[in-house]
Amino acid sequence: MLDEFETGIQLVVYFSQNDHIGSSLAVDAILSKALELGFDGGSAFRAVEGFGVLHRLERGHLLSLDDDRGEMVVLVDKEEAKVRDLLEWLKMGLPGRLVTLTNVSLAHLTRKPSPS
Numbered sequence: 681m682l683d684e685f686e687t688g689i690q691l692v693v694y695f696s697q698n699d700h701i702g703s704s705l706a707v708d709a710i711l712s713k714a715l716e717l718g719f720d721g722g723s724a725f726r727a728v729e730g731f732g733v734l735h736r737l738e739r740g741h742l743l744s745l746d747d748d749r750g751e752m753v754v755l756v757d758k759e760e761a762k763v764r765d766l767l768e769w770l771k772m773g774l775p776g777r778l779v780t781l782t783n784v785s786l787a788h789l790t791r792k793p794s795p796s
Contacts, residue, residue: 686786688720688758693770694778697726697751701773710753713769717762720786722755732778756784 693710701709707724714722727750729739738749757763763781770779 684787686758686788688756688784688786689760689763690782690784691755691757691763691766692780692782693753693755693774694732694780695751695774696732696748698748699751699774699777706774707751707753709773710755710770714753714755714766717765719755719757719762719766721757722753724751724753726751733776756786758786 695706697705697707699706704712711722711724727738729737730750731737732750755766767779770777
């Protein structure tokens with residue numbers, strides 16, 4: 681059963697797997713900060729291959745020491761203030777990286793109760 685829709689914001693942060701914020705890997709730092717801010721949800725993904733602003737195709741190679749594939753963190757929340765807080769924090773920690781924002785409809789899926 682599909683409950684009512686809520687309006688939210690999806691934020692996607694693009695960066696390299698070797699990027700750091702302070703002494704932490706960027707992926708860990710971003711998810712930890714989003715959790716601290718109380719975001720509704722978030723996940724991290726590593727690219728199989730891709731390119732960025734330098735237009736250099738990065739591919740993952742088994743046992744390669746120079747593997748610097750892209751990663752992205754996808755976050756969702758209903759409150760614009762949390763998104764703004766995270767964006768300000770990201771400007772300091774990952775300057776020059778790409779972030780996309782998309783207005784989304786959120787639907788919480790629930791099971792229909794079984795008839796007794």
